[in-house]
Amino acid sequence: MTVTVVNPATEETIATLDEAGVEEADAAVARAKAAFPGWRDVTPRERGRLLRRLATLVEENGEGLARIESQNVGKPIAGARGEVAMVADVFHFYAGAVDKKHGETIPVAGGVDMTFREPLGVVGLIVPWNFPLNISSWKLGPALACGNTVVLKPAELTPLSALELARLALEAGIPEGVLNVVNGPGRTVGERIVEHPDVAKVAFTGSTEIGRRVGEIASQSVKRVTLELGGKSANVVFADADLEKAAASAPLAVFGNAGQDCCARSRILVERSAVEPFLEALEREVKALRVGDPLDDATQMGPLISADHREKVASYVDDDAPVAFRGSAPDGPGYWFPPTVLSPVSNDDRAAREEIFGPVAAVIPFDDEAEAVKIANDTVYGLSGSIWTRDGARALRVARALEIGNISVNSNSSVRVTTPFGGFKQSGVGRELGPFALEHYTELKNVFISTS
Ligand code: NAD
Numbered sequence: 419m420t421v422t423v424v425n426p427a428t429e430e431t432i433a434t435l436d437e438a439g440v441e442e443a444d445a446a447v448a449r450a451k452a453a454f455p456g457w458r459d460v461t462p463r464e465r466g467r468l469l470r471r472l473a474t475l476v477e478e479n480g481e482g483l484a485r486i487e488s489q490n491v492g493k494p495i496a497g498a499r500g501e502v503a504m505v506a507d508v509f510h511f512y513a514g515a516v517d518k519k520h521g522e523t524i525p526v527a528g529g530v531d532m533t534f535r536e537p538l539g540v541v542g543l544i545v546p547w548n549f550p551l552n553i554s555s556w557k558l559g560p561a562l563a564c565g566n567t568v569v570l571k572p573a574e575l576t577p578l579s580a581l582e583l584a585r586l587a588l589e590a591g592i593p594e595g596v597l598n599v600v601n602g603p604g605r606t607v608g609e610r611i612v613e614h615p616d617v618a619k620v621a622f623t624g625s626t627e628i629g630r631r632v633g634e635i636a637s638q639s640v641k642r643v644t645l646e647l648g649g650k651s652a653n654v655v656f657a658d659a660d661l662e663k664a665a666a667s668a669p670l671a672v673f674g675n676a677g678q679d680c681c682a683r684s685r686i687l688v689e690r691s692a693v694e695p696f697l698e699a700l701e702r703e704v705k706a707l708r709v710g711d712p713l714d715d716a717t718q719m720g721p722l723i724s725a726d727h728r729e730k731v732a733s734y735v736d737d738d739a740p741v742a743f744r745g746s747a748p749d750g751p752g753y754w755f756p757p758t759v760l761s762p763v764s765n766d767d768r769a770a771r772e773e774i775f776g777p778v779a780a781v782i783p784f785d786d787e788a789e790a791v792k793i794a795n796d797t798v799y800g801l802s803g804s805i806w807t808r809d810g811a812r813a814l815r816v817a818r819a820l821e822i823g824n825i826s827v828n829s830n831s832s833v834r835v836t837t838p839f840g841g842f843k844q845s846g847v848g849r850e851l852g853p854f855a856l857e858h859y860t861e862l863k864n865v866f867i868s869t870s
Contacts, residue, residue: 421601423578426492426721427712429751433578438602443569443610446598450540450567451616453595458537458565462517469516469562471590473509476502479586483579487551488712490578492720492753493675495713505555505583507835508851512559519564519856529868535860537565538618538642542611544604544632545580546624547573547723548678548775553646554580556839557621558597560855567596569617571608573624575723577601604628612636619643621858623680625773626799626844633847644848644858646680646840648773649801652794653683653830654816656787657692659806663828665699668779669707671804671830673719673745673757677731677777680845681802681824681832685763685770687790690783697742697761697781704745704757711748719745722753722776731755731776734769742781765793773799787812791819800842802832823849 423433438446460468476483483505484498493501521533543557550572561568572580577599584599600607604624612620612635619642622632626647636643653671655664671683688696712720722728735741735758745757761781763770769780784790794803802824805816813827823841824832833839833851840849848858 421574421577423490423575424724425489426723427489427752429753432489435577435601438600438607440606440610442602443600443607444614446569446600447540447611447614447616449595449598450569453593454537454539454567456593457562457567457596460565465563465565466513466516468590468592469509469513469559472587472592473506473513475586475590476506476509476583479582480506483551483582485713486578486582488720490576491547491550492712492723494717494720496715496717497675498712501549501552504833504835505551508555508559511835512563515560515853515856516563518853519860526866528870529866531864531866534863534865535564535856536863538859538861539566540617541566541568541859542614542617542620543568543570544608544611544620544622544624545570545572547576548675548680550576551579551583553623554583556850556855557623558583560850560859561621562592562596564856564859566618566859567598569598569600569611571600571602571604571611574601574603608632609635612641613638615639617641619859621848622646629846642858642861644850645846646848646850647801647844647846648799649680649682649841649845650685650771650773650797650799651681651683651802651804651822652685652687652820653804654687654790654794654806655689655692655696656790656805656807656809656812657689658808659692659828660808661692661696662699664806665696666703667830668700669703669757670718672779673704673707673777676719676722676755678723678775682775683802683804683830684774684779685765685794686779686781687784687793688781689790690785693762693781693783697759700759701743704743704759707745707757709745709747709754709756719757719777722755725753727776728753728755731774731778734772734774734776734778735760739769765796771797787816791816795819795821798844801840801845802826804830
C-alpha cells in the first residue's frame with residue numbers, strides 16, 4: 419500500500435510513500451525494544467551531547483524543514499520557520515535536562531531510602547497534522563533525554579517532517595533503533611502501538627474523541643498515558659482593556675494556522691459595553707489579514723489541511739449562521755476558507771460548543787466578570803485562554819477562576835519551551851514542555867538500604 423502526500427495550498431502530490439501496517443508497527447516496536455538497554459546506559463554527558471547535536475542539525479537544516487512543513491501543512495513559511503526554531507530549542511532544553519532529573523533521599527528508620535527516576539522503556543508517540551514537527555519534538559525531547567526509545571507515528575496527512583527528523587537523528591549519532599518512525603493509519607498502526615505489550619507508555623496529541631479511545635485501549639494493559647486533546651478556548655475582553663491591542667491580536671489567536679490550533683481562541687467573549695468598538699477594530703484587522711501562498715514571506719494564513727476538513731468547517735457557516743464579516747481567500751486550487759467572524763453568538767450554539775478547528779470565531783457578549791467566568795468555563799474543554807484588562811487584581815481573580823491549563827493576560831501566546839503546557843478537563847491529562855514533562859517519561863523507584 420502507498421500513501422499520497424498532498425500540498426493543501428495547490429492540491430498537488432508532493433510525495434508518495436509506503437504505508438505501514440500492523441506488521442511494520444510491530445517491527446518498529448521490536449527495534450525500539452532492542453535499542454533500549456543500550457540507550458538507557460549511554461552516559462548522561464553523551465546522551466546530552468547527542469541531543470545537542472540533533473538540535474544543532476535542526477538549526478542547520480531549518481530552512482529545509484520549514485519548507486517541508488509549509489508545503490505539507492499549508493503553513494505560512496514565516497510561522498513554519500518559528501516552529502522549527504522552537505524544535506531546536508526544545509532539543510537544546512532537554513539536552514540540558516539529561517543530568518538534572520535527580521532522585522531524593524528520605525529520612526527513614528534503620529537505613530537509607532533513596533528514589534530514582536527510571537526510564538520507562540519503549541514509548542509510543544502519536545501526533546496530529548497541525549504542528550507535526552513541533553508536537554513531535556515536545557514528546558521526543560523528554561522521552562529521549564530520560565533514556566527511553568520511541569516509536570513515533572505522525573498523522574497520515576503530514577509524515578514528511580518526522581521522516582526528515584529521524585534522518586537527522588541518525589546523522590547526529592543517535593543510535594539506530596532509538597527513534598523509529600512508522601507512517602500509517604491511526605486505526606491500525608496507531609491502535610497497535612497503544613495496545614502493544616512492549617510499549618510502556620503512550621503520549622498522544624489529537625482530538626478528544628480519539629484520545630478517549632487511546633485511553634480505553636491503554637487501560638487494558640494499565641499503560642502510562644499522556645493526552646493532549648482538543649480545545650475551545652475563550653479570549654475574554656473586558657471593557658477596560660486596550661481594545662485596539664486586543665482586537666489587533668485576536669485574529670491570529672484564532673486564525674493562526676488557519677484555525678487548526680488546539681489553543682485557537684475561537685470564543686471571543688466581549689463585555690457588552692465594548693462590543694461595538696471591539697468589533698469595528700476587529701473587522702479592520704480581519705479584512706487586512708493576508709491569506710494566500712504559504713511560501714510568501716508576507717502570508718499570515720494558509721489553506722485548511724484537506725477537502726474533507728474544509729467541508730466540516732463550512733458546516734458551521736451555513737445560511738443561518740450570524741456572519742458579521744469575513745476576510746479574504748484565494749480562488750482556484752487549494753483548500754481555502756476565509757477567516758470568518760460570527761456575532762452575536764450564544765454559548766449554547768454549536769459554533770461555541772464544538773471545536774471547529776478552522777478559521778471561524780464566535781463573538782459572545784457578557785455583562786460582568788462573574789458571567790464572563792461562567793461562560794468561559796461552560797465547556798468540556800480547558801486548554802488555553804486569554805484575559806484582556808487593565809485591572810491587575812481582576813486579571814488574577816479571573817485567571818484563578820478559569821478551569822484552563824494555559825492562561826495569558828493581555829497576550830494570546832500559550833506555548834513556551836520552558837513552561838508547562840496541557841489541559842484541564844477533556845483537553846487532556848499530563849503536561850508537556852519545561853521540566854514538567856520529564857516526570858511523564860520516567861517511573862519513580864524507591865530503594866531502601868538497611869544499615870543495621
Ligand atoms: P486525530 O485525533 O484524528 O489524530 C491524531 C493522531 O492519532 C493521528 O496520528 C492519527 O493517525 C492517530 N489516530 C487516529 N485514530 C487512532 C486510533 N484509533 N488509535 C490510535 N491513534 C489514532 O487528530 P487530528 O485531526 O490529527 O488533529 C486535530 C486534533 O488534535 C484537534 O482536536 C486538536 O485540538 C488536537 N490537538 C491538540 C493539541 C494539544 O496539545 N492539546 C495540539 C494539537 C492538536
